[in-house]
Amino acid sequence: xxxxxxxxxxxxxxxLRYWQEGSQAGCKLALVPTMGxxxxxxxxxxxxxxxxxxxxxxxxxxxxxxxxxNEDFERYPRTLDKxxxxxxxxxxxxxxxxxxEEMYPGTTSSMVVPPESLTDRLCGKFRPGHFxxxxxxxxxxxxxxxxxxxxxxxxxxxxxxxxxKMVKDLNVPVEIVSVPIAREKDGLACxxxxxxxxxxxxxxxxxxxxxxxxxxxxxxxxHMSLAQALDSGGKELSVMPGLKLQYxxxxxxxxxxxxxxxxxxxxxxxxxxxxxVRLIDNLIVARx
Ligand code: AMP
Numbered sequence: 001x002x003x004x005x006x007x008x009x010x011x012x013x014x015x016l017r018y019w020q021e022g023s024q025a026g027c028k029l030a031l032v033p034t035m036g037x038x039x040x041x042x043x044x045x046x047x048x049x050x051x052x053x054x055x056x057x058x059x060x061x062x063x064x065x066x067x068x069x070n071e072d073f074e075r076y077p078r079t080l081d082k083x084x085x086x087x088x089x090x091x092x093x094x095x096x097x098x099x100x101e102e103m104y105p106g107t108t109s110s111m112v113v114p115p116e117s118l119t120d121r122l123c124g125k126f127r128p129g130h131f132x133x134x135x136x137x138x139x140x141x142x143x144x145x146x147x148x149x150x151x152x153x154x155x156x157x158x159x160x161x162x163x164x165k166m167v168k169d170l171n172v173p174v175e176i177v178s179v180p181i182a183r184e185k186d187g188l189a190c191x192x193x194x195x196x197x198x199x200x201x202x203x204x205x206x207x208x209x210x211x212x213x214x215x216x217x218x219x220x221x222x223h224m225s226l227a228q229a230l231d232s233g234g235k236e237l238s239v240m241p242g243l244k245l246q247y248x249x250x251x252x253x254x255x256x257x258x259x260x261x262x263x264x265x266x267x268x269x270x271x272x273x274x275x276x277v278r279l280i281d282n283l284i285v286a287r288x
Contacts, residue, residue, distance in 0.1 A: 006088040010057075010096045016144055019094060027054035031147035031174075033138055036060040036097075037077035038086050041182040041190035045151040046090050048179055053149060055093040058083075059141050061103060065111075065133030077192055096145065103140065112136045114162045118256055122158050122269055123280065126246050131162050138163055142174050150174050155181045155189050157267060157282045161256055181282075183209065189281045201274040204240060211237055211248070212268045212283040219262055219285055226250055226262040237272060246271040246278075253284060 010016050030053035032045045042058075049056045060083055067073035080097060087095050112135035118124075119131040142150065152160050164176050182190045187209035188202075197205060211233045218229040230248055237245045250259045253267040264287040271280045 007084065007092045008094040009084060010094055011098060012102050013098065013144060016096055016098075020144075020146065023055065023093075028149065029053065029145070029147045030056045030149045030151060031141060031145045032056065032058045032151045033141050034058060034060055035062045035076065035192065036083050037079050037192035037195070038083045039182075039190045039192060039194075040184075041153055041155055043086065043090060044182045045153055045179045046087065046092060048177070049149070049151045050091045052177075056091070057094045057096055057145055057147070058087050058092050059096040059098075059145070061096075061098055061137065061141075063133060063137040064100065064104075065109070065136055066130050067133070068127055068129065071127070072193075072196075077195055096141075103137070109136065112139050112166060114166060118158070118162050118165060121258070122247060122249065122251075122256065123271060124158070126271065126278075131159065134159055135162060135166050139166065139170070139172065142167075142172055147174055149177050151177045151179055153179050153181065154282070154284075155191070156280070157253075157269060158256060161254070187213075189279075191279065193277055193279070196277045197274065201242065201277060204243060204274060205279060207237060207240055207243070208270050208272060208279060208281045209283070212270060212281060215250075215268055216283055216285045226259060226266075237270075242274055244273040246273065 010019055030049035032049050034042050046056065046058060062076050064073055084095060111132050114131055114135050124131055152163060154160060160178055167174060167176055184190060186206040188206045189209065215229045215233045218224040219226065230250060234245060234248045237243060248270045250266050250268050251257060252259060253265055259266055265284055267282055267284050269282045271278065
């Protein structure tokens, strides 16, 4: 355990337990789970947690269980020193940064299996096993840190829905606080993976959000059905050079069931690859 400028760096479970037991009495503890390479999206979660709770612990762990064999686990950006600096400046109490061996000793791990109805679609279709890996590490973090509140971003809408469902179904004693998406000035949702984009890809990337906004506007103006608006949005994205659309759907925001006709509130969800970089975004449409 070492102290950086202001916040404590905890690198193993024994130290975490020690810290957890010594500093908990009567205070409201928040957890912000991340994979690091912190950006404005993460900072929005962290700032809200600092405002609402007495102590905030940010976990930084690139979780191998949620990466497929051909995904970017090895090259995922790791910027611990900068992350610690940002956490200290934001008033975070401690950063939990365990090693792989610390989190997954041995060669096997029990896994959380969320309901298939939530995992076999949208991102789950393109990333088999991903949400089981996410749910497993998040449950481990909840059990280790035992926070009263956990702050998760709406950017990963399917993940948020699955974690909420896990907490409810398994009676995990934590309150999930969902935080709206932080965006760059041109609308692109902040993401650690944006750093992979070439100049031209970065110019093209805001198209995802623009398309979601256009669909939302069409629905609100009432001159297109949901199917027509999705179809037109899908066509718009499909003709963009270098962009490979994976899905563009409207869903019930609680169950993620796909909607054939507009029923509010609904969530528009999109995923596309720009070259090798996979981007996701979503927009909640409250009502027309
Ligand atoms: P990650 O480090 O990508 O695992 O993300 C950690 C947390 O930050 C997750 O709850 C994400 O949903 C959230 N997050 C990532 N990007 C954003 C964003 N642009 N706006 C809001 N939350 C975000």
